[in-house]
Amino acid sequence: MATHKQAVPPPTVFFGEEAFQPIDHTEVRWLGSGGMFVNTRGTCIMMDPMLKDFDMPLLIDMPIAPEEVPHLDAVLITHCDNDHYSVPSLHAMEHVSKAFHGPHYVAELMQAEGFPANGHDIGDSFEVGPAKITLTPADHAWQNEKAKYNYRVFRLEDYCGFWIETPDGIIWAPGDSRLMKEHLEMPQPDAILFDFSDNEWHIGLEGAIQMANTYPEAHLILCHWGTVDAPDLNVFNADPQSLYERVVNPERIHAYAPGQPFSLKKS
Template sequence: MPKETSAIQVRAPYTKPITAKDFESSDDTSIWWLSSAGFLINSRGTLLMIDPVIAMQAGSDEICEIGHRLLVPLPILAADVPRLDAILYTHMDDDHLAPVTAADLIKTGGLYGGPAIVVRELERLGVPSRQARAFRIGERFRVGPIEITLTRADHAWPSQHPYGPEDCCGFFISTPDGNIWCTGDTRLLDEHMQMSEVDVLLLDVSDDPYHFGVENAVKLANRLEHADIITHHYGTYHGPELPPFNGDPNKLAPQIARSENRYHILAPGERFVLTNKERLLLRPVSE
C-alpha cells in the first residue's frame, strides 16, 4: 500500500535566481540546488547539471513541463543556460529526465551521460548520438578536471516494467576541491554504507518506500559523519498524495550528528561553495 502523506506539503525555501555569472570560470567548486532532484555544479569553470527539470509548460508561469504546479519558482530556465560540459541523468523518471529541458540543453554543447536506457531515451528526444554516451555501474569517466563514477542504485518501483540493476545510478563526482555524491533515487544498499571520502552528500529526504526514507537517510548521513549534507527531492511540486514529492528536511535534522555544522537546507538557486575541502555556505547579505 502507498504510504500516506500529509495534506500540507513542506515548501522549499524561496528561490534565489541563478545568473549568467554563476556559469563563469572560478577558483572553487560551487553547487546549486535546481529544485526537485536537480543540481548545477561549477568546478573551476567546468559545468555539470544532474537531473535538471527546469522548463515550464508552454504558456504557464505556474505549471512545470511535467504537468505539476510548482511550490516555488525555478531558479533558472533551461533556455537561459549559456553552456554546460555535461548533463548527467540518474534514471528516466520524468521528474529527473524531462523532455523540454533535455532538448533545450542541447545548445549548451554538453555531453549527455547516464545508464544505457537513459541514453536511448535522450536520443529518442532528439539529443544527437554524438553528444550522448552510456555508462555502466562502476564505470569512471572524466569531464575536464572532474572524475565521475557511476554508483549503484535500487529504484525498482512497481511500474509496468520495473527498472533493472543497470537502469538507475548515482554519481560520485571527484573535483579538485572535494568529492560530491549524488546517490540518485534508491533504497539503501549495503554498498552505500561502505562509501567513504564523501565531502558533500546530496541527500534525498523524500519519504517514499522506493527511496531512502527518513530512517535510512539519517543512517547514511550519520555513517558519512564528516560530509556536508544538502537536502533535496522535496518541496518543489504540488502533490500532497505523492510520497516522492513529500518530505521534511527539518524532521531529519535533530537525528543527524553535528547537524548545526553540516546540514544545509538550501533554497533553489542558493550557492554552496566547497573550497580546498573547507566547507563554506555562502548566503547573500541583505541589502
C-alpha cells in the same frame, strides 16, 4: 481528502550567466526536485535538471530557465523518471551542452530524442574537465510493480547515482534509491545531494539518517523536497525538521533555497 501542509524551501535564488564563469573553487546549487548544478573551476555540469514543463503543479520557481543556460560541459541523468529526465529541459539545452551521460538505458532514451548521449555501466568513470565522475548503484525499479510499464523489465543498472571528484572535494548524488549496502561503504564524501524522501522506493527517513550518520563530516544539501505541490504523496513530502534531532553534526544540514550556492573549498 485531508491534506497536510508541505515543507517548502526559502524563496528561489535566481542565477544567470554569472554562475557559469571560471571560479577558483567549486559551487553546488540545488535546482529543485532532484537536480543539481555544479561549477568546478569553470567546468559546468547539470544533473537531472527539471527546469520546465513538468506535469504536476510546483511549489517553487525554477532558479534558471533552460533557455537561459549559456553553456554546459555535461548533463548527467540518473534515471528515466520525468522529474529527473526532463525531455523539454534537455531539448532547450541540447545546443549548449557538450555531452550527455547516463546509464545505458537512459542513454538509449536520450539518443532516441536526438541527444548525443553516452551510456555507462555502474562503476564506470569518465572525466569532464577537472572532474572525475563515477556511476554508483541505485535501486529504484518501481516500474516493475506497475502494469503500465510491463513492456520491459527494469533492472538495477538502469538507475544510478554520480560520485563527482573535483579539485575541491567530492560531491555524491546517490540519486533516487532504496538504501543499499554499497551506499554505506563509500569513502567519505565532502558533500551529499541528500534525498530523504520517506517512500518505499526511495531511501526512506530511517535509511537517510543511517546514511547521514555513516558519513558524519559530509555536508548534506537537501533535495527531493519542497518542489512538487502534492501534499498527499509521501515521495514529495520530505521535511527537513525530521532530520535535525537525529543526524550527527546537524549544522551540516543545508535546507537551501533552489539556486542558492554552496561553496566547496579544499581545506
